[in-house]
Amino acid sequence: MAARTVAGAGLHGRRAQWTMESPPAVFPGRCIRCRQPASGDCLMKHRHAQVKKLSPHQQADENLYNRALQSYQQGNYDSALKDCQRLLARPLMAGRVILLVGVIQYLQDDLAAAEISLREAVKKNGNSEAYFNLALTLGAQHKSQEAEAAYRKTLTMNPAQAQAWNNLGNILRHGHDPLRFQEAVDCYQRALQIRPDYTRAHTNLGLTYVQLEDRENAERHYRKALELEPHFVPALTNMAAFQEAGSQPELALPYYQEALRQHPESIRLMANVISRRRQLADWSDQNGPQPADLVQRMSAGDDEAFGPLHMLAWPEFSATSQREAGRRFARSHLTRELAEPPLVSAVSPYAGRRIRLGYLSADFRNHPVTHLITDVIAHHDRENFEVFLYAYGPVVEDAQRKALRQAAEHFIDVSGISDSDAAHRIRDDGIDVLVDLTGYTTFARLGITARRPAAVIASWLGYIGSLGEPRLADYVIGDAVATPPEHADDFSESLALMPHCYQPNQTLAPIAAPPDRQSEGLPNDAFVFCSFNQCFKLTPSLWDDWCQILNAVPHSVLWLAPMNAAACSNLRREAQQRGVAPERLVFAARRPLAQHQSRLALADLALDTMPYNSGTTASDALRAGVPLVTAAGSTFVSRMAASLLHNLGMDGLIAADRRSYVDLAIALASDPLRLQECRSTLENALQASKLFNPEIFSTDLENLFRAMLAQRARGQRGVVTTNDALNKRS
Numbered sequence: 001m002a003a004r005t006v007a008g009a010g011l012h013g014r015r016a017q018w019t020m021e022s023p024p025a026v027f028p029g030r031c032i033r034c035r036q037p038a039s040g041d042c043l044m045k046h047r048h049a050q051v052k053k054l055s056p057h058q059q060a061d062e063n064l065y066n067r068a069l070q071s072y073q074q075g076n077y078d079s080a081l082k083d084c085q086r087l088l089a090r091p092l093m094a095g096r097v098i099l100l101v102g103v104i105q106y107l108q109d110d111l112a113a114a115e116i117s118l119r120e121a122v123k124k125n126g127n128s129e130a131y132f133n134l135a136l137t138l139g140a141q142h143k144s145q146e147a148e149a150a151y152r153k154t155l156t157m158n159p160a161q162a163q164a165w166n167n168l169g170n171i172l173r174h175g176h177d178p179l180r181f182q183e184a185v186d187c188y189q190r191a192l193q194i195r196p197d198y199t200r201a202h203t204n205l206g207l208t209y210v211q212l213e214d215r216e217n218a219e220r221h222y223r224k225a226l227e228l229e230p231h232f233v234p235a236l237t238n239m240a241a242f243q244e245a246g247s248q249p250e251l252a253l254p255y256y257q258e259a260l261r262q263h264p265e266s267i268r269l270m271a272n273v274i275s276r277r278r279q280l281a282d283w284s285d286q287n288g289p290q291p292a293d294l295v296q297r298m299s300a301g302d303d304e305a306f307g308p309l310h311m312l313a314w315p316e317f318s319a320t321s322q323r324e325a326g327r328r329f330a331r332s333h334l335t336r337e338l339a340e341p342p343l344v345s346a347v348s349p350y351a352g353r354r355i356r357l358g359y360l361s362a363d364f365r366n367h368p369v370t371h372l373i374t375d376v377i378a379h380h381d382r383e384n385f386e387v388f389l390y391a392y393g394p395v396v397e398d399a400q401r402k403a404l405r406q407a408a409e410h411f412i413d414v415s416g417i418s419d420s421d422a423a424h425r426i427r428d429d430g431i432d433v434l435v436d437l438t439g440y441t442t443f444a445r446l447g448i449t450a451r452r453p454a455a456v457i458a459s460w461l462g463y464i465g466s467l468g469e470p471r472l473a474d475y476v477i478g479d480a481v482a483t484p485p486e487h488a489d490d491f492s493e494s495l496a497l498m499p500h501c502y503q504p505n506q507t508l509a510p511i512a513a514p515p516d517r518q519s520e521g522l523p524n525d526a527f528v529f530c531s532f533n534q535c536f537k538l539t540p541s542l543w544d545d546w547c548q549i550l551n552a553v554p555h556s557v558l559w560l561a562p563m564n565a566a567a568c569s570n571l572r573r574e575a576q577q578r579g580v581a582p583e584r585l586v587f588a589a590r591r592p593l594a595q596h597q598s599r600l601a602l603a604d605l606a607l608d609t610m611p612y613n614s615g616t617t618a619s620d621a622l623r624a625g626v627p628l629v630t631a632a633g634s635t636f637v638s639r640m641a642a643s644l645l646h647n648l649g650m651d652g653l654i655a656a657d658r659r660s661y662v663d664l665a666i667a668l669a670s671d672p673l674r675l676q677e678c679r680s681t682l683e684n685a686l687q688a689s690k691l692f693n694p695e696i697f698s699t700d701l702e703n704l705f706r707a708m709l710a711q712r713a714r715g716q717r718g719v720v721t722t723n724d725a726l727n728k729r730s
Contacts, residue, residue: 095124128158142336165191250566271306305332313612319490326468342452358431362393362443368616375694378407393443419447426453439463530603547578600624611638631661
């Protein structure tokens with residue numbers, strides 16, 4: 001049986017897969033003799049019995065139809081269609097023939113023509129096969145409501161059709177409406193009552209249980225699917241995502257690797273394997289897929305999409321490649337939404353009223369983005385701006401979420417409604433500027449912004465790169481260092497440049513005295529380099545640099561973020577291979593945020609990651625008085641730390657290239673007086689800089705929003721700055 005595999009938003013934003021049964025799951029037409037769906041075996045068995053009772057003309061027509069059906073089953077679609085055209089004028093044959101034509105057009109991806117043919121088949125036949133294939137075609141065109149109605153009609157006529165129950169379940173859960181997830185569960189269970197060995201239904205049911213946060217039942221159905229079909233790729237990738245969500249990435253990798261073995265040419269599966277190996281610091285498989293392979297395949301015209309987030313950390317991906325990967329992903333996964341008319345297309349006049357500002361995020365909880373923006377939102381000018389926060393993703397009523405509720409006038413939880421309903425809510429609230437704080441990161445719901453619920457949409461903070469699809473955002477908020485105007489062609493969005501750093505930071509406040517080094521597993525008399533970045537940001541070439549630094553600075557250690565056991569083991573092995581004793585790596589224990597920020601002062605020098613720089617991690621180190629060494633790259637994500645340092649007046653910590661980065665780190669670690677001068681300069685800069693002043697940042701951001709609105713009202717595109725708004729108001 002043929003099946004369409006469709007990507008959807010899986011657990012924790014990872015791309016999960018549900019499978020849609022497709023033709024020839026139901027064969028077009030029924031055998032005249034046995035009244036069963038016509039198949040090749042049926043034709044051979046009953047052909048002579050069928051035709052001998054007919055008139056000569058009817059016998060000729062039946063022979064021609066049977067030939068067309070056999071051509072279809074052999075994949076010779078053009079020949080089948082040619083025979084069908086000769087039969088369409090025969091009233092007694094037209095119903096069966098037009099159904100076969102519609103199925104073939106569907107398989108040829110001529111969906112508009114298939115819909116016309118299958119609607120005609122429904123009129124002439126009105127049988128369950130016609131409705132089933134019409135439903136498939138409508139679903140493939142993202143006409144979900146019509147597809148649902150056609151599946152329900154199919155099941156009214158033939159309630160024992162397991163494929164229709166499976167596909168109806170997919171339609172119900174595809175809209176991301178949690179209220180319909182239980183309906184989807186019921187559909188999959190009906191399918192499994194009919195066919196207990198139905199692998200696709202087990203896979204889809206597992207995915208739906210994931211969305212209902214029932215991990216026990218999700219795992220049970222994933223394992224059953226793999227027991228039935230050990231090499232079924234959607235079940236493999238969904239099980240992998242399930243293991244990752246359970247904080248067991250080492251258990252996820254084998255499933256991704258098996259999926260790739262089944263489809264070794266798949267770019268998406270190659271990217272999955274690369275990403276998961278990087279999460280484990282597993283760089284050993286030199287014969288496996290590499291980021292350069294993906295770039296080469298993209299350059300050669302392979303248009304398969306893959307998740308863009310982790311490729312920001314791959315040096316092989318230029319800014320142009322990053323933008324292209326984002327474009328492919330959006331157009332692959334948001335086909336329906338991008339085809340819809342925009343909900344809002346023009347800037348509404350706002351003179352004489354407050355500008356309505358909306359922030360959309362999956363991370364309004366204990367999360368780095370929330371730590372950065374809470375003070376900014378609290379300082380918005382309420383006389384001129386009305387602030388709306390739209391939350392989705394995990395509903396965690398922690399202290400950070402409560403602080404956001406207090407900071408904004410409106411806090412709307414859209415996690416329990418569909419993308420379409422969320423977009424309509426934003427439109428109905430009359431939002432002038434909508435800021436997407438999530439992009440392609442975890443729990444992404446770009447189906448909301450793709451519907452254009454506001455006249456101006458800006459991408460900021462969550463995803464540090466171009467979304468690649470102009471409809472998803474008009475602007476990306478950056479600054480002259482992180483996103484210089486000469487890099488404008490690297491983005492599908494227009495650049496909106498803050499006058500200082502694009503990254504806001506919490507107000508400077510006293511930090512508790514650090515604990516002693518021993519309590520953190522650090523030697524009292526060692527020189528402590530630190531990097532609290534996630535493992536996926538580490539690359540073999542960066543590890544080469546860090547080990548070179550450690551080898552050049554005797555009695556030094558590298559203090560790293562908490563990581564999974566496999567990553568710790570792999571990094572120790574990689575260090576030893578580069579001449580660094582494994583015990584010189586110190587993996588930190590997890591601590592509450594306040595304790596973590598205070599312990600950072602135990603470090604002597606922070607090392608930035610390239611090409612995916614430190615963001616909040618960098619500002620935390622700087623706030624604690626720890627100098628940070630970086631090297632500015634050519635992409636937004638590789639210039640984040642340079643922007644922070646430049647706005648502190650610490651340009652001397654920005655190396656020109658990787659070689660200079662290594663030399664600078666060694667020089668500072670080897671010269672205590674120079675390092676102390678650097679720390680003193682940093683201490684003074686923290687007090688004098690605007691980098692940790694969210695009130696000033698908020699005012700600048702508001703002026704940037706005004707500049708965006710003014711430019712869009714003129715129907716123009718291009719770089720905007722706060723000066724554009726200030727000049728207009730003066």
